[in-house]
Amino acid sequence: MATAETRLTDWLRDAQAMGKQATTMLDALAKGIENYPDVKAQLERHLQEARDQAAALQGYGERRGEGGPSWKESAGQCVAMGQGLSGAFVGDKLVKRAITEISCYNILIASAAAIGDKETRGVCEDILLREKAMLNWLMNYLASATFEHLGREETPDGETSTLSKP
Secondary structure (H helix, E strand, O other): OOOHHHHHHHHHHHHHHHHHHHHHHHHHHHHHOOOOHHHHHHHHHHHHHHHHHHHHHHHHHHHOOOOOOOHHHHHHHHHHHHHHHOOOOOHHHHHHHHHHHHHHHHHHHHHHHHHOOHHHHHHHHHHHHHHHHHHHHHHHHHHHHHHHHHHHHHOOOOOOOOOOOO
């Protein structure tokens, strides 16, 4: 039977793998975006945050003498690379990923609190705030990004779009 600490360790390892997947995907997306400078800049900012988060989570494993990538991490990075290289900016996928990460960090915070690990809880609370900020940015930006995208599709030769702004 798994203990609370064992379960937290497993979940943190999964979160670390998720963070590395995110950096792979965000890096590929940011490199492929040309027509959306605001999105590119935000992705690059979040990419740096994701790298910092991965380093913070790695500290937890190192404190417990763990290390090395898991099979989940390796497989996940391959999947993330494929998603990022698809060349399509799909806000829906970014929103779903942000919601998944927020859920994950809420669970990690509760788990760390349950075993009295204040350091891990603090790291996860900081990461949670950053993930919520990214989700809020995405939610606010999606309407205008959608309008811009549809306008580009409607007028590929640069003519004025007939779409109404939201």
